[in-house]
Amino acid sequence: xxxxxxxxxxxxxxxxxxxxxxxxxxxxxxxxxxxxxxxxxxxxxxxxxxxxxxxxxxxxxxxxxxxxxxxxxxxxxxxxxxxxxxxxxxxxxxxxxxxxxxxxxxxxxxxxxxxxxxxxxxxxxxxxxxxxxxxxxxxxxxxxxxxxxxxxxxxxxxxxxxxxxxxxxxxxxxxxxxxxxxxxxxxxxxxxxxxxxxxxxxxxxxxxxxxxxxxxxxxxxxxxxxxxxxxxxxxxxxxxxxxxxxxxxxxxxxxxxxxxxxxxxxxxxxxxxxxxxxxxxxxxxxxxxxxxxxxxxxxxxxxxxxxxxxxxxxxxxxxxxxxxxxxxxxxxxxxxxxxxxxxxxxxxxxxxxxxxxxxxxxxxxxxxxxxxxxxxxxxxxxxxxxxxxxxxxxxxxxxxxxxxxxxxxxxxxxxxxxxxxxxxxxxxxxxxxxxxxxxxxxxxxxxxxxxxxxxxxxxxxxxxxxxxxxxxxxxxxxxxxxxxxxxxxxxxxxxxxxxxxxxxxxxxxxxxxxxxxxxxxxxxxxxxxxxxxxxxxxxxxxxxxxxxxxxxxxxxxxxxxxxxxxxxxxxxxxxxxxxxxxxxxxxxxxxxxxxxxxxxxxxxxxxxxxxx
Numbered sequence: 001x002x003x004x005x006x007x008x009x010x011x012x013x014x015x016x017x018x019x020x021x022x023x024x025x026x027x028x029x030x031x032x033x034x035x036x037x038x039x040x041x042x043x044x045x046x047x048x049x050x051x052x053x054x055x056x057x058x059x060x061x062x063x064x065x066x067x068x069x070x071x072x073x074x075x076x077x078x079x080x081x082x083x084x085x086x087x088x089x090x091x092x093x094x095x096x097x098x099x100x101x102x103x104x105x106x107x108x109x110x111x112x113x114x115x116x117x118x119x120x121x122x123x124x125x126x127x128x129x130x131x132x133x134x135x136x137x138x139x140x141x142x143x144x145x146x147x148x149x150x151x152x153x154x155x156x157x158x159x160x161x162x163x164x165x166x167x168x169x170x171x172x173x174x175x176x177x178x179x180x181x182x183x184x185x186x187x188x189x190x191x192x193x194x195x196x197x198x199x200x201x202x203x204x205x206x207x208x209x210x211x212x213x214x215x216x217x218x219x220x221x222x223x224x225x226x227x228x229x230x231x232x233x234x235x236x237x238x239x240x241x242x243x244x245x246x247x248x249x250x251x252x253x254x255x256x257x258x259x260x261x262x263x264x265x266x267x268x269x270x271x272x273x274x275x276x277x278x279x280x281x282x283x284x285x286x287x288x289x290x291x292x293x294x295x296x297x298x299x300x301x302x303x304x305x306x307x308x309x310x311x312x313x314x315x316x317x318x319x320x321x322x323x324x325x326x327x328x329x330x331x332x333x334x335x336x337x338x339x340x341x342x343x344x345x346x347x348x349x350x351x352x353x354x355x356x357x358x359x360x361x362x363x364x365x366x367x368x369x370x371x372x373x374x375x376x377x378x379x380x381x382x383x384x385x386x387x388x389x390x391x392x393x394x395x396x397x398x399x400x401x402x403x404x405x406x407x408x409x410x411x412x413x414x415x416x417x418x419x420x421x422x423x424x425x426x427x428x429x430x431x432x433x434x435x436x437x438x439x440x441x442x443x444x445x446x447x448x449x450x451x452x453x454x455x456x457x458x459x460x461x462x463x464x465x466x467x468x469x470x471x472x473x474x475x476x477x478x479x480x481x482x483x484x485x486x487x488x489x490x491x492x493x494x495x496x497x498x499x500x501x502x503x504x505x506x507x508x509x510x511x512x513x514x515x516x517x518x519x520x521x522x523x524x525x526x527x528x529x530x531x532x533x534x535x536x537x538x539x540x541x542x543x544x545x546x547x548x549x550x551x552x553x554x555x556x557x558x559x560x561x562x563x564x565x566x567x568x569x570x571x572x573x574x575x576x577x578x579x580x581x582x583x584x585x586x587x588x589x590x591x592x593x594x595x596x597x598x599x600x601x602x603x604x605x606x607x608x609x610x611x612x
Contacts (some may be wrong), residue, residue: 007041010108014080018097018447023090024082025068029109030054033078033254040078045117054079063099071092072102074109117259144278145176148271152248155267156232156260159250162186163271164195164238166244173199173244188220194233198245204234204265206256232256234264236272246271301334301341303478307470311338318465319345324417326462327440329469332519335440336398338469343396348436356388359404366409368425371416377426389422392435402462403443403454406542414458437462472514472521479509479521486522489531499532504539508595512542539595540572573608576601 007029016025028042030049037051053066057079068092070082082098145566149161155240162172173195175186187291190196196203208230220228226249233247244269251260267546288429318325319342327335336355337567368377372387399405405413417437418420421430439462448454472479483501491498501509528537576594583590591601 007109007112008043009042010105010112011041014101014105014572015082017101018082018094020360025218026125027080027082029074030079042382056539060469062094063102065091065095070098072098072105074102074106078109080105092509101551131277142176144274148246148274149177151247152267153266156190156248156256156263157252158232158248158256159227160251161246161248163275164188164199164245164247165236165275166190166199166242175247186447187456193209193220194231195247198233198235199242202237202242203237204232204261206257206261207233208229209575230255232258232260232264234261234268236275237278238272243272243275301337302482303475304481305475305478307475308478311467311469313463314467315341318342318467320347322436324462324464325438325467326445326465327438327467327469329440329442330517331442332517333469333471334518335442335469336400339396339398339400339438339440342438345437346396348395352392353396353398354388354392357400359401363406363409366405367412370409370413371422371424371426373425374427377424381426384424385611387422389416389433389435392557394434395436397437399437399439401441402449403445404439407455408459410455414455414461417458417461452484472517473512477510479512479514480523481508483509483525485528486525490526494529496529497535499528499534500536502536502538503541504595504597505537506595507592508539508542511593511595542595573610574603576605576608 009030011027015027018024018027025045026042026044026047028049029040030037031040032054038050038052039046039049050066050069050071051062053069057064057071058077059377061073063070065071071079073079073561080098080102136374148163152161153159158310159342162175162177164175167174169189173188173190175195188195190199194207199207209228216487221339223393229250231247231249233245235242236246245340246264248260249532301315302309306379311455315338325339325342327338328336339355340586341354343349356369358366368385368387370387370389372385373381375381375384399413420434421432423430445454445459445463449456449459474483478503485504488498509521516523524542528541532541534541577591579590579593580587584594587601588598591598594601596604
């Protein structure tokens with residue numbers, strides 16, 4: 001790009017130097033551009049250029065005069081033309097002077113042009129660096145492509161630009177943004193046209209349709225409704241791998257130059273890196289979203305009982321609030337699942353969920369586990385370590401078995417919850433925390449408050465909303481839904497078809513009291529998936545697993561020094577006898593309790609040698 005302000009003073013100085021030979025009316029630096037002459041810089045009043053004289057000067061490479069003009073060649077495609085007002089005597093003197101001065105003028109023009117190129121190159125580099133800095137902050141591919149195209153048209157003085165990404169598997173080049181195309185996306189084959197040639201060869205191309213009409217794929221113009229007159233296309237390369245091409249169309253002034261090509265190559269280098277980073281970032285975000293959705297699916301509350309319906313309703317209402325929630329329930333009822341459900345239905349679902357079992361933390365380490373410690377804070381503190389509050393930053397922290405915390409740890413926890421600031425053990429720097437705290441316990445915290453074993457102020461701080469999980473024995477048919485859900489998971493892991501329950505087995509599952517709740521049911525399904533030898537689970541197989549704790553209390557332990565078949569028969573005899581006694585001899589009621597039909601119960605009793 002020429003800067004007339006740089007060359008005009010040079011013209012004025014040349015005119016002054018030649019003033020002794022003749023009175024200069026007009027001195028102009030002229031450049032041949034596509035068959036016509038263009039004034040690059042001038043001094044004095046303007047006149048139409050003597051194009052025939054300039055052409056002859058270039059052809060003969062001599063200083064020549066014609067009328068009131070004298071012209072001299074300066075280099076390929078460039079000359080100086082001087083208009084004068086004095087008579088013929090001055091023409092000879094001016095011609096001689098111009099002939100002697102032309103080499104000096106050419107050297108000066110070349111120096112100015114080099115300065116112009118260096119300055120333009122520096123300006124372009126600064127612009128490219130500014131653009132690249134913005135690109136590297138982009139987190140979405142589509143807006144990034146649009147911004148790249150806009151930056152290229154602005155920097156190179158072009159009308160349009162597109163970025164083509166190479167879909168190797170489908171042999172397609174996908175161009176965006178594509179104006180005039182529905183969806184803003186242009187898809188072309190990777191074996192035709194300039195872009196395909198650049199992608200496959202890895203070499204830039206500059207094309208003027210006036211000189212190479214066959215080089216442009218005009219079917220694309222027909223598709224876009226656009227007329228390509230000139231184009232510049234360079235490859236997008238990451239390492240040694242070509243990922244696409246960067247194309248700009250229709251230079252607004254003149255044709256695309258080698259300098260334009262250099263600039264676009266530099267721009268494409270930054271573009272390729274930014275595109276790759278953005279695609280990696282999108283993949284990471286997608287993977288994180290997928291893992292979040294998977295974790296959310298695992299936090300589903302399985303069941304259709306009224307109790308679970310009410311539980312889902314309250315979780316949905318409190319999930320996206322900042323309310324403190326206290327989750328109550330027997331061991332194994334799924335308190336952590338409820339906490340995860342709250343987390344994954346909230347706006348914090350993309351942030352960490354951290355669960356802490358307070359019962360498993362020694363009192364001496366509770367503060368360090370929760371709030372972290374600095375290196376050297378105590379004997380075993382070999383390095384700085386963040387606590388659970390920091391690990392769950394901006395996410396959700398579940399304090400399970402909260403009733404097991406000591407009173408001193410409860411006081412420190414209350415301070416952090418109130419001030420939302422923590423200090424690591426051995427540190428002095430306050431660390432803000434935006435974590436949401438959920439608490440869970442199977443203990444009666446109100447009774448613990450009365451006995452001074454739990455701080456009343458902490459109880460009210462944690463217990464803004466209470467969620468109580470029902471025991472499994474109160475959830476009716478949910479037992480079957482949960483059993484099938486767990487059994488499908490474990491059978492898939494074991495690489496075997498999903499087992500089925502016999503009607504008697506389903507009845508046995510519903511009759512069991514489930515003291516271990518959902519955890520007990522889950523463990524039972526895991527054992528069955530891996531250890532059951534048949535494709536159908538019957539009541540007898542469940543009875544042997546489910547009832548040892550019931551039989552042991554009244555009947556005594558079964559001797560371990562006998563064959564498994566004998567031990568099984570002995571257990572079944574005792575268990576059936578107890579069921580009949582509990583039913584007061586009503587065989588129909590005893591069969592229902594055992595999950596058997598009455599006729600099957602009689603048959604089983606005969607097999608065991610029991611008197612009816």
